[in-house]
Amino acid sequence: MSITDEKAGRQGASRFVWINAPVFVCLLACALVLFTLRQYSIFYYDAAKDEAIAEAQDTIRRVVLDISQTFYSYDSILKSAIAVLEDEAIATLAPDVQDRLLARMVVQFPYVRSIVVLTPSGTVRNSSISGTPVQDDYGGSDFFREQVSGALVGPYMALFSREGLKGLEYQVAISRRITYAGQFRGVAVVFVRLRDFRDQFTNINIGGGNTLVLVHDSGQILTRKPSRDGLGDFGTAVSPSKLARLQRTSEGSYFDVSRLDGRQRLFVFQRVPEWPLMLVVGTPVDAIDAEWRQRIAIAGSASALSCFALAVLGFRLRRERIKRAEAEAALEQLSVTDFLTGLANRRRFDEVVQREFRRAVRTDGWLSVVIIDADHFKALNDRFGHSAGDETLKMIATAISSCARRASDLGARLGGEEFAIVLPDTSAAAAYELTERIRRTMEAHAFNPDGPPATTLSAGIASTKDRPAPESVRALIEAADQALYRAKNAGRNRTELAASLTVSAA
Structure with a gap:
């Protein structure tokens, strides 16, 4: 029988392990490298997402602060108008004089369209717009009915539209209840043209591909940057499921497909304190993926080179061990073989x-x-x-x-x-x-x-x-x-x- 064959049968398993150990170790090292790359991929995708959320939150905080200050100034006008008209000396003045006082107040705020003071029945008592009011009865309006009920303490904001010189004009109406000696005396309303309000968003840098949306609690979009119609997409309705998600908490984030442009986005939102408004920033997922892919491409290239180097090293070590094993087997064969006949010694x-x-x-x-x-x-x-x-x-x-x-x-x-x-x-x-x-x-x-x-x-x-x-x-x-x-x-x-x-x- 062949002595080499017998030795291989007796020691084959251990020799196989010894010869291929470098390959096994290198394969294990490659598996470890790939596992590390996978964990690195997960970590950096989460990091890219967190970075996008942080950037969106930073934008939202700045814009929410601006909106809060803007609406605070509108509410301050209402308070001032109510205080002025309740003054006994001014209350005795002619209505047209009172209207001029309101007009002077409006001049200080370029985005304010007008201030109107309504009677308890909803008709116009005073208006900052001289001449015949555009509308003389607001009794059926939401902003009036909410204040009449007396359940609301503080300002109320509603979306409002009416015919203007250039067609239908969209406005935001902010109202306050007028009370004197515990009696309901009417409602003061400030009207802000939506296009003027939308101009405040023009200079906000939201980053390429991102969207900035201001949503009312009713589910209507007040303004969107960029818009599809060039007018801020006013009145476009948010889906009920998305609206419920936005109203569930004061701030948060989620992934979804935008109904307006069909792109998968990361939406980060925050409620405007004390107002029925929510600000939403949408970041395209492919923008997040692009940064993540760039990082992974670098890490993946390094991992591939490492695995290749390990594979080369493993197979070179295996080849050297094979040569060594063959030399040892040859020596072993010689030690138990008769040189002349080739039989065992x-x-x-x-x-x-x-x-x-x-x-x-x-x-x-x-x-x-x-x-x-x-x-x-x-x-x-x-x-x-x-x-x-x-x-x-x-x-x-x-x-x-x-x-x-x-x-x-x-x-x-x-x-x-x-x-x-x-x-x-x-x-x-x-x-x-x-x-x-x-x-x-x-x-x-x-x-x-x-x-x-x-x-x-x-x-x-x-x-x-x-x-x-x-x-x-x-x-x-x-x-x-x-x-x-x-x-x-x-x-x-x-x-x-x-x-x-x-x-x-x-």
């Missing part, structure tokens, strides 16, 4: 026969050992020279290898012209037949006058199930040796069994 024979003997004893199985000796080898060597002798030994080794072909069989050269065969799980009769094939092969060479010099063989066989059974490896080998001596003494060119067994020696 005496050291290997001793290892295998001891191992197989223990196994045969443990399993109560067969183990046969054959000892072979070349007949008249010294005479052949002296007559034809050492080269012919070496060729004869190689011829014997070839005959042994061609007959003992099982993986478990072992042919060995014990020294000089003496050979041995270890035959596990082989009865004495089967061992005899195998040995006879070897003997007849050499006999044919020896008696061939046209062939190279050769010699016949004598052989002795001993088995573990001989009677009496050998008690040790040494006893087994000695029994085979004694059988060999009997073959020599009986005339050579024959095979003898250690135990008495009738076998045809044809």
